[in-house]
Amino acid sequence: MQQIKRFENKKVLVLGLAKSGEAAARLLDQLGAIVTVNDGKPFEENPTAQALLEAGIRVICGSHPLELLEEDFALLVKNPGIRYDNPMVEKALEKGIPVWTEVELAYLVSEAPIIGITGSNGKTTTTTMIADVLNQGQRSAKLCGNIGFPASEVAQEAGASDVLVMELSSFQLMGTESFQPHIAVVTNLMPTHIDYHGSFEEYVAAKWRIQEQMTEEDFVILNIDQEIARSLADQTKAQVVPVSTQEAVDGAYAADGQLYFKGEHIMAADAIGVPGSHNVENALVTIAVAKVMGVSNQAIQEALSTFGGVKHRLQDAGQIEGVTFYNDSKSTNILATQKALSGFENARVILIAGGLDRGNEFDELVPDLIGLKHMVILGESAPRVKRAATKAAVPYTDAQDVADATRKAYQLATEGDIVLLSPANASWDMYANFEVRGDSFLKTIEELKGNE
Numbered sequence: 001m002q003q004i005k006r007f008e009n010k011k012v013l014v015l016g017l018a019k020s021g022e023a024a025a026r027l028l029d030q031l032g033a034i035v036t037v038n039d040g041k042p043f044e045e046n047p048t049a050q051a052l053l054e055a056g057i058r059v060i061c062g063s064h065p066l067e068l069l070e071e072d073f074a075l076l077v078k079n080p081g082i083r084y085d086n087p088m089v090e091k092a093l094e095k096g097i098p099v100w101t102e103v104e105l106a107y108l109v110s111e112a113p114i115i116g117i118t119g120s121n122g123k124t125t126t127t128t129m130i131a132d133v134l135n136q137g138q139r140s141a142k143l144c145g146n147i148g149f150p151a152s153e154v155a156q157e158a159g160a161s162d163v164l165v166m167e168l169s170s171f172q173l174m175g176t177e178s179f180q181p182h183i184a185v186v187t188n189l190m191p192t193h194i195d196y197h198g199s200f201e202e203y204v205a206a207k208w209r210i211q212e213q214m215t216e217e218d219f220v221i222l223n224i225d226q227e228i229a230r231s232l233a234d235q236t237k238a239q240v241v242p243v244s245t246q247e248a249v250d251g252a253y254a255a256d257g258q259l260y261f262k263g264e265h266i267m268a269a270d271a272i273g274v275p276g277s278h279n280v281e282n283a284l285v286t287i288a289v290a291k292v293m294g295v296s297n298q299a300i301q302e303a304l305s306t307f308g309g310v311k312h313r314l315q316d317a318g319q320i321e322g323v324t325f326y327n328d329s330k331s332t333n334i335l336a337t338q339k340a341l342s343g344f345e346n347a348r349v350i351l352i353a354g355g356l357d358r359g360n361e362f363d364e365l366v367p368d369l370i371g372l373k374h375m376v377i378l379g380e381s382a383p384r385v386k387r388a389a390t391k392a393a394v395p396y397t398d399a400q401d402v403a404d405a406t407r408k409a410y411q412l413a414t415e416g417d418i419v420l421l422s423p424a425n426a427s428w429d430m431y432a433n434f435e436v437r438g439d440s441f442l443k444t445i446e447e448l449k450g451n452e
Contacts, residue, residue, distance in 0.1 A: 001109045001156045008032035011072055013097075015064070015088055016079030017041070017048045023150035024077045024102040027109065029057055030156075036071075038064055038088070064088045073097050077105065080146075080171035083196060101175030103168065106144070106151035108178070112158035115289060116145075116179075118168040118207050119187030121336050125274075125313050126187055126282045127167040129304070130289050134163055136303035137295030141165045146172060163293070170197065170206035180213040183292060184238065185221045185285055189228050190335055204228065214238040221288045223281060224249065241292065243284045245277070252284040252291070259284060261291045266300060273307040274314055275343030278336075312438040314340055314422075317445050322415030325406075325445050328422035329438030337424035338368045346371035349418045350409045352402070354379035355425025355437075362388035365424060369394050374412050376405040380429040401430055402437055406444040 010033050014025045017039040028035045036058045043049055043061040053059045060068065069091050076092045076099045084090070084099075092099055107114065117127045127147055134141035144154035145166035158164055166181070170193060173179075189204055197203040211220050218238040222229040225246050233240045242251040252261045259266045259280070272283050283304050290300050309315050310330075317325040331337045337353065349372050357380035369375070369392035377385045378399040389396045397412070399405035402421065409419040421441045431437040 001158075002111055004031060004108055006108075007075075009034065010074040011036070012075045012077060013038060013068070013071075013073045013092075014077045016082050017046070018079055019148075020102045020150045020152070021077075021079050022048050022052065023153035024105055025052055025057055026055070027102075027105055027152045027156060028077070029055070031109075036060065036068070036073075038068060040064060066091055069095060069097070075100060077102055078175065080169060080175065084174070098177065099175060100177065101172045102150060102152040103145060103166065103172045104176045104179055106155040106164070106166075107176070107180065109152070110155040110158060110164060111160045112142070112155070112162040112164045113183075114164045114166055114181040115141075115183040115185070115293075116166050116168050116181035116210050117185040117187065118170070118173065118210050119185070120190040120192050121333075121339065122187040122278055122282050123167050123169075124330070125279070125310050126185065126285050127165055128310050129282055129286045129307055130185075131165040132307055133286050133290045133295060133300055133303040134165065134293060137290065137293070137299035139163055139293060139295065143167075168210060170203055173209040174206045176209055176212075178213055179210075180215075181210065181218070183219045183221065183289055184210045184214065185289065186210070186223070186229065186232070187281070187285060188223055188226055190333075192333065204232075208232060208235070211236045211238055219292050221251070221285055221292075223285070241288045243281070243288055245280055245284065252288040254280055254284060259287060261287050264297075266297055267304065271301070271305045273305055274309040274316075276314060276339055277342040278339035279314070279343070312435055314343070315438075317442055318449070320410065320445070320448055323410060323413040323417050323419060325419045325441075326421065327438045327441050328420060329427070329434045329441060331422040331424060332426045332434055334362060334365050334424050337365060337422045340420065340422040341368045344418050344420065347373055348416055349420055350374045350376065350412055352376045352378070352399070352405045352409055352419070352421045352441075353423050353425070354382045354385045355423045355427055356429040357381040357384065358426070360384070362424065363391070366391045373417065374409075376409045376412075378402065378405050378430075379423070379425060381425050385424070402440040403444045406441055407448065410448055 012033045014037045049059040131141040140162045144151040146169045147167040220238040224242040242249040245254045312330040315327040317327045372394045375396040427437040
């Protein structure tokens with residue numbers, strides 16, 4: 001870790017705890033800052049705040065008093081999920097206090113080069129895939145960021161011979177200033193989080209901050225099958241490495257079922273360890289990163305062919321009596337479910353779908369549903385999903401929750417079938433998050449195995 005001096009004896013406010021807030025507070029304290037932590041959860045219900053207080057860090061819990069900002073803070077580091085229209089954030093900005101997220105701190109102290117991965121879909125899988133390939137190529141990759149390991153914590157342990165492979169959300173990137181990855185990846189850009197950003201243009205601008213400080217010594221990897229990515233390619237100082245599943249490009253591309261990098265054959269597309277057209281895209285991005293980093297073709301082939309996916313993202317959840325289960329609970333929108341379905345023969349698939357009702361119809365999904373063996377539908381959005389099933393002429397069954405849906409799907413399945421949980425909806429109508437929803441699916445599968 002680089003022992004920077006800029007925070008010594010400077011007052012810094014950390015707004016919001018969770019993993020990233022705790023990591024930021026501890027790092028700033030270590031760097032000599034005078035740290036105050038402010039979290040909405042009451043102190044007596046807040047073990048993280050209690051631990052920080054025991055470490056000698058000032059904590060203010062239970063509310064967010066605006067008068068706190070009358071103190072002479074040099075910096076506010078906020079939890080990424082806290083919006084910019086939050087009164088504390090608004091007042092800090094009015095007072096000219098810089099507002100960061102902890103990934104900026106991670107960059108400032110990191111001795112390791114950073115590969116930053118952002119985009120609308122596929123970030124977690126691509127981040128994990130890149131780390132696996134780099135480790136197979138003896139490059140000592142360390143996962144961090146939005147993938148569950150606070151970047152400012154991992155950066156402290158990483159040396160110059162390591163590589164930080166950092167998943168980055170638009171929320172995190174909005175709180176950066178000097179952040180400069182050596183390689184930046186934008187997987188794709190789709191209208192999402194508009195409630196946070198206000199418009200698709202603002203969302204894209206937040207994502208594109210990833211390359212704002214990059215130079216001609218750095219690399220941006222873009223999926224140029226998207227028109228918006230093509231337009232962004234002309235708006236960076238970094239070297240652009242294009243990726244495409246539709247045409248041969250001066251980067252990574254797919255042709256006739258094979259994957260290439262600048263004309264060099266790497267491997268067959270169907271040798272990737274996880275199914276789906278989206279995983280071909282993820283693999284191409286990974287190949288581009290690996291080749292820029294000097295990883296051998298053999299290491300790329302070995303890592304991608306044995307890649308087992310990520311929990312809740314088209315995760316192979318095992319078999320019962322010849323029926324295979326896939327947990328794709330992280331598919332919280334239509335595009336993600338379309339990508340998941342692309343990896344299977346519809347006639348063998350029983351799809352579990354439905355969840356939070358955001359008021360949208362599912363007409364875009366209809367062409368992808370045609371030919372499915374059956375659907376099991378649940379959640380607030382069930383009436384809308386049923387309309388899509390009817391338009392696709394797919395029979396469906398109602399379910400009360402994921403456990404009920406899993407049992408009903410298994411009863412409908414025969415040997416050789418696929419039971420796919422890919423809801424195309426958020427989970428919040430029934431579950432705290434998509435992980436809890438996916439865990440219910442996995443638990444029910446284990447129960448079904450026990451009944452055999």
